[in-house]
């Protein structure tokens with residue numbers, strides 16, 4: 001059974017993924033992480049991805065879907081996948097249909113004000129990737145590994161506006177598409193996500 005997890009930036013996709021992986025043994029695939037890893041390869045494709053990402057540009061959906069497909073084949077992954085932040089647009093939905101069947105699409109819903117507060121107060125550990133909020137954590141060192149905390153380069157209001165626009169233009173049509181197929185399960189990011197995810201998993205048993 002494969003699931004898709006969608007939601008605006010900072011809506012809690014990471015936390016929800018971690019919960020589903022730990023409790024329900026999904027294999028988590030974050031497209032963002034996958035592309036960053038891919039960009040480190042010294043192949044032609046790797047170089048092309050690196051160049052596009054470093055310019056802050058968006059990769060063609062045909063390219064990202066191909067990278068995803070190859071990754072699944074190489075790692076023999078076709079079941080129990082949790083696809084995080086993908087498909088990004090309708091084009092990747094169509095391409096993906098040829099090699100991956102989706103059981104349910106979880107959509108995280110959060111108000112813009114909450115997202116803004118989360119992003120503008122977000123700190124991350126550059127060493128172990130733990131995420132902190134300035135609203136809850138007053139130290140400047142990671143409580144796991146001791147590294148000095150930093151902010152993500154795109155955690156600012158300008159970049160958030162661009163990411164929200166991209167989400168609205170590209171990803172909302174994807175959600176509408178899956179909604180027509182009856183596959184969408186919405187989660188309110190301001191309520192207890194564990195209870196909501198457990199309920200979904202109960203329904204899918």
Ligand SMILES: [Zn+2]
Pocket residue numbers: 125126127128129130142143144145146147
């Ligand atoms: Zn750390």
